[in-house]
Amino acid sequence: MPQHDPRALLKDGMARHQAGDLDGAERLYRKAAASRPADADAHNLLGVVARQRGDARAALRHTGRALALQPEAPVFLANHGGALAEAGELREAVGFFRAALRRRPEDPVALRNLGQALAALGDAGSALEPLGRAAALDPDAPEPRLALAHARREVGDAEGAAAAAEAALARSAPDSALAAQARFLLAALGRAAVPDRAPTGYVRDLFDGFAERFDADLAGGLGYRTPELLAATLRDAGAPAGEGRGLDLGCGTGLSGLALAPLVRRLEGLDLSPRMLALARRRGVYAALHQADLLEWLPGHPAAFDLVAAADVLNYLGDLRPALAGIAGALRPGGFAAFSLEAGEGNGGAPFALGATMRYRHDRAHAAALAAEAFEVVSQSEATLRQERGAPVAGVLMVLRRRGRGG
Ligand SMILES: C[S@@+](CC[C@H](N)C(=O)[O-])C[C@H]1O[C@@H](n2cnc3c(N)ncnc32)[C@H](O)[C@@H]1O
Incomplete structure (x- = not known):
């Protein structure tokens, strides 16, 4: 040729x-x-x-x-x-x-x-x-x-x-x-x-497609408040302010990072969606960003963090056990975990149900019992997480503390 x-x-x-x-x-x-x-x-x-x-x-x-x-x-x-x-x-x-x-x-x-x-x-x-x-x-x-x-x-x-x-x-x-x-x-x-x-491909495609209008939709019309509510419940629970290493699981475009950053000295973010991460990077609140599935990433980072938070993320997982085990393993003893769940009335006694929204709702008592295996449950409070088609989305905010020395 x-x-x-x-x-x-x-x-x-x-x-x-x-x-x-x-x-x-x-x-x-x-x-x-x-x-x-x-x-x-x-x-x-x-x-x-x-x-x-x-x-x-x-x-x-x-x-x-x-x-x-x-x-x-x-x-x-x-x-x-x-x-x-x-x-x-x-x-x-x-x-x-x-x-x-x-x-x-x-x-x-x-x-x-x-x-x-x-x-x-x-x-x-x-x-x-x-x-x-x-x-x-x-x-x-x-x-x-x-x-x-x-x-x-x-x-x-x-x-x-x-x-x-x-x-x-x-x-x-x-x-x-x-x-x-x-x-x-x-x-x-x-x-x-x-x-x-939820399949990782589904979550990645969903948020890649949604990334550009995420901030305007969520913070605007949908009245999304979970990040601020989580940060406030962490403060109420006595989480230290401005110290240690924090991880924003499913950080998305970084709306949650803005609320969490004052709580730690160094904040890292993790997400499945490259386009959400690209927007998070521009926000400049994260010292490092990781593109990964949280269930795969957490076990590789034992006792690395003082705070792990997940705002509006665990509703893409049904069975919470692997996520809670991963979060517990990634926290230092005494470290704090905070996350939101969508409330599960109507689950018929099951630990979780998948809604027509394609997100999971969790039974609060079951989630607390699972959490208690590795954590002290510091607080669990009901909250309106956002609006959806004009109706409030009811949720639970959980703050947990990793058992062990320092706890
Ligand atoms: C509704 S957004 C919330 C974003 C951000 N936490 C906030 O409060 O604005 C959910 C994010 O979680 C991410 N996510 C969902 N499941 C995940 C998983 N298994 N591993 C990593 N990220 C995940 C999605 O890609 C998406 O960016």
Whole structure:
């Protein structure tokens, strides 16, 4: 292959790309772009690689260059839209998906991306049509069906949601992340067994999609108060102020970090969602941020913290035992744990139930009994955590103290 032939370089790059060799593909795409800077395909493919690496900013540079060279190409418009959505620019992304679809109306991926961006913007109603078309155009694909199921659930169509989730499940490998998400949705609709926790892929995708409007929605219209309430209950419980190392579990965009920071000398944050973490980083209240699942991360950090808090996070876990054991293990003796739970009236005596909201509600007495195995239960108080569809979400705030010396 002559190394200077951009077409041959791209062809070889695409073969490597398909084989999963991102580094090899990127090297060849870069060579092609260097030898022919006006090659829009090379820039577009570099954008695809950057998106796969999760580098939305680099992706935007490449897809923007491809579009500048060929502004009418539907593939480039759709890829640029994808990069914008991944960078959290959902409104702009919708414009590019629509522009791509005007030029190529039957593109199932652009239709699905359009539907998912609309749903992430809070307009599930408008997402139904593109998602339905995406599903019809791609009869074997589970992804558009799962996205359609979520949109239908959000508009209150439980029957339709269950049918689409069943269809997604039937098209997924049984132990795939997608199947777990479809089963979780069916469980929330009361049509499948309730798992012990929300699938990590579901939580990550949910908050990645929600990140950009999280602060405005929660602190604004939804009257979210959990971080301030938790910090106040910790102060009331005698937690030291301004000392030690703290961990904000499921820190999200850092609203909870703002409330917790005055309680410790050094605050770290942990979250599953890279886009929530990117916003938390900008807030500047965390000395370190970790992208991880809390159940996996905590056991690797024994007796590392003086305070561990989780505001509006443990409602993505059903069985609290592993989380409480992880928190206890990560605390020094005498250290404080504080978290909110959604209140579980109507659980029928079960320790937890999964609501149609796709969050878990916990039985307060059961949670306190579990906590008492490793902690002194310092306080448990009822609180309104936020509003949802105009109704208050009732919760419990728990403050615990790790048993042992110093306790
Ligand atoms: C409703 S937000 C709350 C964010 C923040 N604590 C606050 O009060 O603003 C829940 C956060 O918990 C994170 N989360 C949920 N389950 C998690 C887990 N198992 N491990 C790590 N993070 C998790 C989500 O990604 C999301 O950012």
